[in-house]
């Protein structure tokens with residue numbers, strides 16, 4: 001945990017355009033070290049774009065995004081290293097099919113961080129154990145269930161020692177019976193103090209694990225509330241409308 005009062009992630013006045021279309025409007029969001037922020041909202045509201053901007057997969061049109069006080073763009077640091085500050089887990093796992101679970105986990109630490117293969121592998125085995133997959137290190141993605149593949153993807157993100165983890169609908173591509181095993185890993189990470197921004201439609205998870213819920217609609221943050229408040233007395237009409245459809 002950071003000792004300063006500075007938020008771990010500071011998103012201030014962020015606007016994002018694709019061509020002439022503005023998809024993020026004046027986004028302000030501070031995330032404290034150890035905090036779990038769950039982002040919800042209808043399809044097309046800009047949730048993925050916001051994550052991708054924090055992860056530097058997209059550039060922002062204006063505003064600032066800083067992680068641990070380092071603003072974007074930061075001078076003198078390579079983009080790959082910067083990206084590693086924010087680990088991202090996608091809906092569609094994105095594992096390399098020709099690599100085993102362990103090889104997927106060690107790839108970036110070796111290639112980007114320059115760690116020795118032996119060190120990366122022993123760390124990688126511990127991470128696989130942490131997500132409940134100690135016995136799957138040598139399995140290929142095709143030999144794993146969707147839930148297991150997503151847990152490998154989480155171990156892979158953790159392998160870069162990120163300061164914040166971004167999850168973009170991590171369970172949306174999973175069969176229902178596999179959703180909980182992935183959410184359990186997220187709950188555990190939260191309990192260990194990992195700072196997380198989680199885009200999800202899993203309202204049970206949001207209620208239980210979120211410190212704050214962010215509701216987005218049409219590229220804007222309409223409401224930021226603690227879950228107890230958000231789910232019982234949403235402040236915005238459109239939050240209430242969204243909840244009436246998903247609960």
Ligand code: ADP
Nearest residue numbers: 018021023041042043044045046047048049050
């Ligand atoms: P969400 O994740 O909430 O469903 P997105 O962030 O994916 O929303 O999309 C927000 C808006 O930005 C949508 O209107 C989408 O069509 C648009 N958009 C997303 N990515 C691109 C892109 N690469 N080029 C153009 N428009 C995009």
Ligand code: MG
Nearest residue numbers: 047048049168
């Ligand atoms: Mg999305």
